[in-house]
Structure formats: structure tokens, C-alpha cells
Amino acid sequence: MFDRFDIFFVQQLINGFSVGLVYALVAIGFTLIFGVLNVVNFAHGEIYMIGAYAGLLAIVFLAPPWVALLLLVLAAGIVSGVALERAAFKPFRRFRDEASLKSKAMRESTLLSSLAVSIVVRESVEKIFGADMQAIPRAYADAMQEPISLGELAVASGQIAILAAAILMFAALQWILTRTDIGLSIRAVAANPLGAQYVGVNVDRTVIATFAIGSGMGAVAGILIGLYQGTIFPAMGFAPGVKAFVAMVMGGLNSIPGAVICAIVLGLAEAVATEFFGQGWADLVAYVFLVLTLVFFPTGLFGAGRERV
Amino acid sequence: MMTTRRSLLAAAAPAPVAARVAVAQPRRILIGYQLPLTGEFSQYGERFRNSALMALDAFNRSGRLPVPVEIVFEDTRSDPREAVAVARKFVDNREIVAVLGDFSSSASIQAGRVYAEVGMPQLSQTASHPDFVKISPWQFRNITTQAYEGPRVAEWMRENGVRRVAVVAIQNDWGQSVVSNFAEAFRSGGGEVVATQFFNPGNREFRAILTEIARARPDAIYIGMFYEDGAAFLQQRRQLNIRVPVYATSSLYEPKLVELAGAGAEGVFLSTTFMATSPEPHVRAYVEEYRRRFGSEPNMFSAQAFDAVNILLEAIVRAWPEATRARVREELARTRDFPGVTGVTTFDPETREPAKTLARMRIENGQFVLVR
Numbered sequence: 001m002f003d004r005f006d007i008f009f010v011q012q013l014i015n016g017f018s019v020g021l022v023y024a025l026v027a028i029g030f031t032l033i034f035g036v037l038n039v040v041n042f043a044h045g046e047i048y049m050i051g052a053y054a055g056l057l058a059i060v061f062l063a064p065p066w067v068a069l070l071l072l073v074l075a076a077g078i079v080s081g082v083a084l085e086r087a088a089f090k091p092f093r094r095f096r097d098e099a100s101l102k103s104k105a106m107r108e109s110t111l112l113s114s115l116a117v118s119i120v121v122r123e124s125v126e127k128i129f130g131a132d133m134q135a136i137p138r139a140y141a142d143a144m145q146e147p148i149s150l151g152e153l154a155v156a157s158g159q160i161a162i163l164a165a166a167i168l169m170f171a172a173l174q175w176i177l178t179r180t181d182i183g184l185s186i187r188a189v190a191a192n193p194l195g196a197q198y199v200g201v202n203v204d205r206t207v208i209a210t211f212a213i214g215s216g217m218g219a220v221a222g223i224l225i226g227l228y229q230g231t232i233f234p235a236m237g238f239a240p241g242v243k244a245f246v247a248m249v250m251g252g253l254n255s256i257p258g259a260v261i262c263a264i265v266l267g268l269a270e271a272v273a274t275e276f277f278g279q280g281w282a283d284l285v286a287y288v289f290l291v292l293t294l295v296f297f298p299t300g301l302f303g304a305g306r307e308r309v
Numbered sequence: 310m311m312t313t314r315r316s317l318l319a320a321a322a323p324a325p326v327a328a329r330v331a332v333a334q335p336r337r338i339l340i341g342y343q344l345p346l347t348g349e350f351s352q353y354g355e356r357f358r359n360s361a362l363m364a365l366d367a368f369n370r371s372g373r374l375p376v377p378v379e380i381v382f383e384d385t386r387s388d389p390r391e392a393v394a395v396a397r398k399f400v401d402n403r404e405i406v407a408v409l410g411d412f413s414s415s416a417s418i419q420a421g422r423v424y425a426e427v428g429m430p431q432l433s434q435t436a437s438h439p440d441f442v443k444i445s446p447w448q449f450r451n452i453t454t455q456a457y458e459g460p461r462v463a464e465w466m467r468e469n470g471v472r473r474v475a476v477v478a479i480q481n482d483w484g485q486s487v488v489s490n491f492a493e494a495f496r497s498g499g500g501e502v503v504a505t506q507f508f509n510p511g512n513r514e515f516r517a518i519l520t521e522i523a524r525a526r527p528d529a530i531y532i533g534m535f536y537e538d539g540a541a542f543l544q545q546r547r548q549l550n551i552r553v554p555v556y557a558t559s560s561l562y563e564p565k566l567v568e569l570a571g572a573g574a575e576g577v578f579l580s581t582t583f584m585a586t587s588p589e590p591h592v593r594a595y596v597e598e599y600r601r602r603f604g605s606e607p608n609m610f611s612a613q614a615f616d617a618v619n620i621l622l623e624a625i626v627r628a629w630p631e632a633t634r635a636r637v638r639e640e641l642a643r644t645r646d647f648p649g650v651t652g653v654t655t656f657d658p659e660t661r662e663p664a665k666t667l668a669r670m671r672i673e674n675g676q677f678v679l680v681r
Contacts, residue, residue, distance in 0.1 A: 008524040011549070015516035022514075123347065132352040133537045135568040142571070147548040156548040230544050230569060231513045231537070235349055239511055274517035280480040280507040282517070 007152045012271045018159040020267025022225050025166050027244035027251075027259040028173060029217035034245075035253040036177070037210045038190050040111045043084055043118035044218050044244070045237025050080045051219025052226035052236060053125060059140050066143075073223045074216045081215020085208055088113040093204070098194065126234040134232040144227040158228030165224055169217050170260055177256075182209050190254065246286045250293045252300025262301060265289075338378045338625060338632055341399035343410035343420060348386035349511070353412050353610050357434060358382055359603045360615035361409070363595075368622050374629055378622065385411055385420075392416035396423035407432065407621055407637045409614075414438030414482045421448050430624075430638040434617035435610065438482045439490075442661045449641050449661050451617040451654065453582060455483070455533075455558075459490030461667055462531065462556055462580060467498050471529040471554075475504040475522040477515075477542070478533035487533030487558055503527050508534075513541040516549060523551050533558045540569035547573040554578065559667070563608045567675045574675070580667045582651040583612040584679070595650045609651070616649035623647065 030044045054076035058069055089110050100106050144158035177183040185206040188196040197203050225240070226232040244259075247266055251258025266289060270282045293300060342361055344354040361380055369377050383398065385391040392411050399405050400423060407430040411417040417436035424431045425445030432449040433441065439456050442448045466474065474495060478484035484507060492502045503525040506518045519542075522530060530553050532542060539561045546555070557579040564585070567574045585596050585607060595615060599607040607615075624640035625632055644656040652665040669680040 006524070008520050011520045011523075012517060015520055018516070019514055126347065126351065130352055130355070131347075131349060132565070133540065133569055135565065138571055145544055145548060145571075147550050149550055154548060154550045229513055229541060231541055233537070235511075239513075271517040271520075274506075274521050278505075278507050279512070279518045279521075280509050283509055283512075 009275070011153050012275060013268060014153060014155060014159075016268035016271025017264060018155070018162065018267070019271060020264030021159070021162050021166050022228075023240060023243045023247055023267055024260045024263035025162060025169065025221040025225065026218065026240045027247045027263045028166070028169050028256060029214040029221065030241070030244045031248045031251070031253075031256050031259040032173060032186075032214040032217070033210055035248050035251075035259065036190050036256065037186060037207065037214075038107075038254070039089065039207070039210075040108055041084075041089075041114045042111060042241075043088065043114040043121070044214070045241030046118040046121045047077060047080055047084065047215045047218040047237075048222035048225075048240065049122065049125065049234060049237040051077050051222030052232045053129065053134075054219065055223030055226070056134055056136065056232055059137055063137070063139075069223070070220055073219050077216040077219025077222075078212045080219070081211040081213075082208055084114070084117055084215065085211040088117045089207065089211075090204075093207075102194065122234050122237075129234070131234055133230075136227060136230060136232065140227055141230055144224075145230060156228065158224070162224055162228060165220065166260070169220070170256065173213070173217070173256055176213065182206065186210050243286055246290045250289060250301055252297075252302045255300065255302040258300060258302025335376060335404070335632070337376050337404075338374070338406060339402065339404040340378065340380045340621065340625075341395075341402070341405045341408040341410075342380050342382045343385045343392060343395045343399070343408065343416075344382065345387035345412050346382065346384035348388070350387045350412055353435075354384070354387070356608070356611035357410070357412070357614040359599065360607070360611045361618045363598060363602065364615050364618040364622065368619075373626055378625065380409075380618075381405065385416055387412040387416045389416045389419040392420040393423055396420035400424065400427040400429050405429070406625065406632050406634050407641075409434065409617055409621060411436065414441055414486075417441055418444065418482070421445070424448070428638075429634050430641055432617050432621050432641060434614040438486050440482070446642075446661070447638055449656060451620060451649075451651070451663055452613055453559075453663060453665050453667065455486040455490040457662070457664075458559060458580060458667065459487065460494035462558075463491055463494035463498055463500070465578070465580070465669060466495065466529055466531075466556060467500065469529075469554075471500065473501050473503045473525070473527045474529050474531055475506070475525055475527040475553075476502055476531045476533070477506045477508070477518055477522065479535070479538065480507040480509050484533050491531055491533075508538075513538065515542045515545045519546055519549050519551055523549070523553075527553055529554045529556055531556045532561070534560070536561050536563040536566040537569070540566050540574070543570040543573035543577065545573075559609060562670065562677065563610075564606050564677075567672060567677075574672050577672045578669070578680070579671075580669050581609055582665045582667060583609045584668060584670070584677070585612075586677070591648065592650045612650045616647070616651050616654065619649065620644055620647055620654065 033041045051073050055073045058072045146157040148155050185201045188201050189203055189206045247263035248259045250262035269285045273282045273285050344357045345351050346354045383395040385395050399408050409432055414436045417433045418441050421444040424447050430447050434451050436450050437452045437454040476488050478487045504522050555577045557577055559581045561579050562581040624637050627640040628636040642658045647654045655664050670677045671680050
């Protein structure tokens with residue numbers, strides 16, 4: 001047992017931490033829309049994929065500097081987020097009567113509409129670009145995939161970039177949510193859409209803004225992770241989307257710090273699990289965590305329960 | 310009135326005979342092709358369809374049969390459940406005399422059970438799981454299996470002085486057969502398999518597996534996966550600075566592997582039945598026409614499908630004019646020394662396993678180079 005705690009174990013922890021960061025990066029935008037705003041959205045993985053493809057197109061045709069690339073992808077994410085909101089969510093807000101606004105079925109119907117949009121988008125991208133992995137121009141791929149040796153340990157340059165991006169996004173989001181007017185209205189709409197409307201919050205605008213912010217972050221996550229893993233393909237959003245969902249539920253749905261911490265715990269647990277049983281079983285870890293959380297901590301590990309009227 | 314009825318009866322009486330003649334002399338011959346045209350594996354299905362259309366056009370132009378042959382393509386996403394639904398559809402269509410596909414062993418085997426029940430010859434270009442041809446005498450394949458490839462790779466490693474091997478394979482029927490066939494042959498040659506890892510399809514994060522393997526300190530790593538997983542695996546191996554030689558299954562022979570994995574792909578050993586850079590004239594003709602028509606490079610999968618379609622067409626020609634399902638099956642079993650782009654192919658009449666020649670390759674400076 002103790003012979004396992006060697007240099008390889010430390011490497012395994014580094015691997016796990018970086019996987020966790022990948023999940024966290026996806027989970028941040030996801031939790032903002034799904035958890036904080038409390039809108040059931042299953043198209044975040046496709047926004048993530050669109051971000052990767054938009055970035056790839058920019059790289060192939062413009063070869064922009066890094067800052068410009070990230071800004072372009074951010075813009076693509078914001079545009080597709082707003083479009084997604086328009087297509088899959090706004091039609092369900094047409095009914096302004098109190099019964100519809102309070103109706104759970106009404107709220108959850110976006111589960112299907114967002115899923116439908118996600119399938120249409122994924123299949124269209126597949127039709128246009130093909131289902132296989134896209135080749136990434138070497139200059140950009142190498143920048144994210146360069147090995148950095150630390151003695152016997154190794155990290156990739158992309159892992160450091162993803163760590164930086166995760167910290168930056170997390171800080172930005174916390175700042176937006178707690179220090180800005182739009183953050184205040186997002187929290188107000190999340191707590192009670194009807195009440196927010198009564199006190200003069202523009203619900204439509206708030207929802208659109210949330211989608212813009214969350215999707216912009218999702219798209220940036222997509223290009224960063226796509227370049228780092230060297231895998232850009234239409235179905236790329238599915239696996240991290242599922243893990244981000246688990247992290248969000250574990251973190252208590254409405255807590256972004258909770259989702260980030262749980263994402264990292266999830267990554268670490270998966271990597272360490274490989275030490276004890278085959279990697280084929282490591283996916284089980286996420287689902288076991290999900291079930292355990294739901295059974296023993298129905299409000300999540302970091303959730304304070306939702307303020308509801 | 311009576312006469313009319315009698316004449317109707319009289320006309321009806323020889324009808325079965327007429328029908329039998331009609332079966333023997335159809336206006337066209339239909340072949341079913343079940344393949345993934347959407348979903349995760351659609352790039353393979355696309356290649357199969359491209360090659361099939363090439364083979365079919367050339368065949369119909371040649372006028373070797375008085376009637377045209379047509380192929381009905383049905384999308385299964387290579388999902389075993391959809392494969393069964395398509396198989397039912399094909400067997401119900403009395404015009405279809407034989408079926409090609411599916412892509413994955415899992416989908417081919419599930420569909421194969423339907424074909425076995427009804428009696429429909431099935432020829433898969435890629436299903437390499439050992440159990441596939443064991444379903445019934447109606448199953449054929451045009452790909453050498455892991456039972457054929459595994460021992461040859463094991464032998465190659467022994468010649469290169471490899472004693473300790475770590476094996477990584479995809480968690481599905483095919484991946485299981487990669488590991489079992491290779492490990493058995495390698496152990497019986499006195500080698501040791503020091504680590505075995507399976508990963509779930511769709512997983513592209515191999516760092517945990519690589520770290521776990523590195524601890525066992527193998528002389529070589531043998532990987533059984535598709536080129537996309539392989540590209541991610543090889544990249545991450547380079548990032549983790551693991552300098553162990555890698556041997557790969559023939560499924561990694563794909564020019565895009567080098568494009569995707571870059572420097573990570575350097576030095577990988579693999580065997581193959583098809584080489585796009587082969588100087589043989591019929592291979593060059595195939596590669597050039599494929600390139601011209603579809604604007605992309607053919608790979609082993611496209612070549613495998615091209616040969617499978619041609620083998621089936623040959624069998625139909627030999628069965629003509631009695632192109633029934635049973636006759637086509639008999640003729641498929643008689644395939645001998647078929648000169649395809651994936652080498653000279655012979656089907657064993659009993660086991661229905663193909664025999665082909667395997668070439669050894671290595672990736673050097675971003676190119677697949679013939680080793681010997």
C-alpha cells in the first residue's frame with residue numbers, strides 16, 4: 001500500500017489537479033446559468049464546442065495573437081449564448097401570468113428545448129466540419145502542449161494556462177456577482193423571478209446578460225482546453241459537460257466556489273482511482289460522488305439551500 | 310364471365326413459375342450497407358461510402374453483369390441497437406442479396422445475429438472481434454483479426470528485445486481482443502505483461518494511465534485504439550516525458566495521426582495491410598481516384614471497404630444468374646487470392662477468416678516508413 005506513495009503518486013495528484021481544473025473551467029459558466037440563475041440548460045457543452053471551433057477558425061484564417069484570439073472566442077461565446085437564449089429559453093417566458101411564472105413544468109421545459117438546440121448545433125457542426133478531430137496548427141498547439149519538467153515530475157504549459165484562466169474567470173465572476181448591478185439583478189432573479197420583476201428588475205435583460213457572461217466563459221474554456229488536449233471535435237462538450245454538472249450538483253447548485261472545489265476534488269479522485277482500479281472504472285467515481293451527495297447532502301456540500309418564497 | 314374467371318385462373322396457375330424466373334432474372338441486384346453516417350464514428354462511415362461508390366461505379370461500368378448492382382446505405386451510428394433495427398429492415402427487403410458492414414465489432418455482432426437467423430450473407434470490412442465470424446456461416450470479414458495481428462506484433466517486439474510490456478486498449482469488444490491475443494502470444498514467448506489498462510470510449514485524458522504505466526517501468530507500450538485516441542495518448546506521453554517505445558495496432562495507421570499528435574507520434578511502430586504510398590499500380594490507381602473524387606487521402610479503413618465491396622461483387626458475379634442469398638454466401642466462402650488494395654486476400658472456407666500480408670512501419674520525421 002505505502003509503496004504507492006512515490007513520485008508517481010505525486011505526478012498522479014498533479015494529473016488529477018489539472019483534470020479538475022478542466023472540469024472547473026467548464027463548471028464556472030455552467031453553474032452561473034444552470035445553478036445560480038436556476039435555468040435548466042443542457043446546451044453549455046455545445047457553447048464550449050463552438051468556442052473551440054470559433055477559435056480554430058480564427059487560428060487557421062487569421063493566426064491572431066493570443067489576446068486577440070481569446071477576445072474573438074469570448075465574443076463568439078457571447079453571441080452564441082444570446083442566440084441560444086433567444087432560441088431555447090425566451091419563447092418559454094412569453095407567458096407572464098403568475099401560474100406560468102411559478103410553474104415548475106414551465107421552467108423545466110427548457111431542459112428539452114436546450115437539449116434540442118444542442119443536438120441541432122452538434123449535428124450541424126458535424127455536417128460542416130466532419131465528426132473527426134480537427135488538426136490544430138502546430139504553433140498554437142505546441143504553445144499549450146509543451147512539456148515542462150520539474151525534476152522527475154512533468155506538467156504541460158497548457159495546464160498552467162488553464163490554472164490561470166480558471167483563477168481569472170472565478171475572480172471575475174465573483175466580482176460581477178457581488179459588486180455590480182447586473183450581478184445583483186442576477187441574484188435577485190435567481191432567488192425569485194416574480195419578486196424581482198415586482199421590484200423593477202428587467203428579467204429579460206438579466207437572463208440575456210447571464211447567458212452572455214456564462215457562454216462567453218464557456219467558449220473561452222472550450223478553446224483553451226481544446227488546444228491543450230489537442231482534441232477539437234463536435235462531441236467534445238459532452239464528457240466535460242457531464243463532469244461539470246456533477247461538480248455543480250455536488251457543490252450545491254448555486255455555489256460557484258462550491259462547484260470549483262468539487263470539480264478539483266472530482267479530478268483528483270479520478271486520477272487517484274486509477275491507482276487502484278482500471279481507468280475504465282474511473283468514470284464511476286463521478287457518479288458515485290453524485291449519488292452519495294444526493295443521498296447524504298441533498299443541498300450539496302456547499303449549498304446553503306435556495307432562498308425560496 | 311366463367312371464361313374470364315377460368316382464364317384468370319389459367320393465368321394464375323403458372324404464376325409461381327413466372328415468379329421463380331423473375332427471381333433468377335431480376336432487373337437489378339441490391340446490396341445493403343449498414344454503416345455509421347452520423348455520430349462519433351461518421352468519418353469512418355463516410356470513407357466506407359466513398360469507397361463503395363467508387364467500387365460500384367467501376368463495376369457497373371464494366372458491364373460484367375447484364376443488370377446493374379445498387380447499394381442501399383443505412384445509417385446505424387455504429388450503435389448496436391440501431392444496427393439490429395437496420396438488419397431487420399435489410400432482411401425484410403427480399404431484393405437484398407447480401408449485406409456489408411457494420412463498422413464496430415459490437416454493432417456487427419448484434420446485426421449478425423439477425424442475419425444468422427434469416428440467412429443473409431454479411432461481410433464486414435472492419436469487425437475484427439474473434440466472435441464475429443463464429444456467429445454463423447453467414448458472417449465474413451475483410452480484416453485480419455487481433456488473433457492474427459497480436460501474435461505478429463508480439464514476435465516483432467521479441468525481435469527488438471522487448472521483455473516487459475504495458476498494454477493500453479479501449480474498453481470494448483475489440484479492445485478486449487487486442488489485449489488477450491497479444492498478451493497470450495507475448496507471454497508464451499517468455500515476455501511479461503507488466504500493466505494492462507482499459508479506457509472508456511470517448512475518454513481523451515490519458516495522463517493517469519500513463520503515470521500508472523510508467524511506474525511499472527516497461528520496455529515498450531502496446532496500444533490498441535483508434536487514431537484519435539492514439540493522437541491524444543501520444544501527445545500526453547510526450548508531455549509527461551515518458552520515453553518508452555510505443556507499438557500500435559494497425560488501426561492507428563492514418564496520416565491524420567501525425568498531424569494531430571505532431572512530435573508525439575515520432576518513433577511509433579505499427580503494422581498494416583494497406584499502405585497509401587505503395588508503388589503497386591492498382592493501389593496507386595485507387596489512391597489517385599479516391600483523392601480526385603473526394604479530395605482527401607484514403608486510409609486503411611477506406612481501402613478495407615473498397616476491397617470488401619469488390620469481394621462481394623466478385624461473389625455475386627460467380628453466383629450469377631442465380632444471385633440468391635444462399636448462393637452469394639457459398640461464393641463468398643470460395644474467395645481465393647483476391648488481388649485487393651489491402652493485399653492478396655483469401656477467405657478460409659471453414660472459419661471464414663481472411664489471410665493477408667502485414668507490413669511493418671515506423672513513424673519517422675512525420676512519415677510512415679516501411680521498416681522491412
